[in-house]
Amino acid sequence: MSEIKAEAYVDITDVVCPVTFVKAKVALEEIENGQILEIRLNDGEPIQNIPRSLKNEKHKVSHVEKNQDGTYNVTVIKGGLLEV
């Protein structure tokens, strides 16, 4: 659905808190500030908490899409909330 082109993709639906965010962070380590990561995550606790943690670490969520299977795809710009 999303037209935004992500440089990297990580699926964190196979792990539980707190490994979910750790896995997302590791994926963010692999890309540069300004680049985009797409994260697939589960409904419930992951979707309720991961966006907040991303914001706390100055990454900017640009798009959220709910998938047919109940999971979500969140696209996030690495360092997108850092002051320039």
Add this chain to the structure above:
Amino acid sequence: MDESTYKELKKGGFMRQVQEGKFSLRLRVVGGQMKADQIRKVSEISAQYGHGYIHMTSRQGVEIPFIDIKDINAVKEELAAAGLQPGACGPRVRTVTACQGNTICGSGLIETSELAKELDAKYFAKDLPHKFKIGITGCKNNCLKAEENDLGIKGGLLPEWSKASCSYCGVCEAVCPEKAITINKSDHILKFDASKCSYCGKCVKSCPVDSWSGINGYIISFGGTFGNNLIFGEQLIPLITDKEKVFRVVDAAIEFFKEHGKAGERFRITINRVGKEKLRARLEEALQ
């Protein structure tokens, strides 16, 4: 020893054990926090006067079991030297419990530790018709189980959306556990159903462009009891955003209980007998 002496000791935190002449000493702990030197002193006392261990109570307190009746005064002096005091038992305001709140916790929406100290300073061991428990929890996650208390305080956040900066990314709709937000991304329409909002603050904390903002506040519940009867405290007034008003409400609730409560009757029973609406009216009056 006669019963009145036991009662007096109980009032001062010494609880009679099943072992003749032995007492479990409850300490005054506020919001579940103790200083390092105090912990050291408790350790020394338990080793010297008790059986070398402590018991952590269900309400964040510490008890030192097996204090002999002849050592009670010596123990009191040792405690006082370390700035420690016995806790309260019996029909009065008990330990004020609290989670660590927004000073420590990312989910926290209110400051809890100082609030616990302030409430403790004001009400600790105040005589009432029955025990009276106050508990403070920083957010909707409710780690401190606010509604189990005669008076529970919970952090909440009253959200507000501003159209100007919104990117319609959809994150608030996704994170909202109450499904109170619906977004039409293509038409740039956002609908917020305030009646569904549980004041959890997730929309504000996750919004990447700060379109959601909000005022932090206190959700207060009344008449919880989790012993012989299991009844949740009930929220009788809307979220309060002004800390000073929290004190006015707590004052009003405690005075209501003191005035209407029969000896040996928990706050919940008084509320049910006298009428919830009467308490609500009293609280609303305090908010004026």
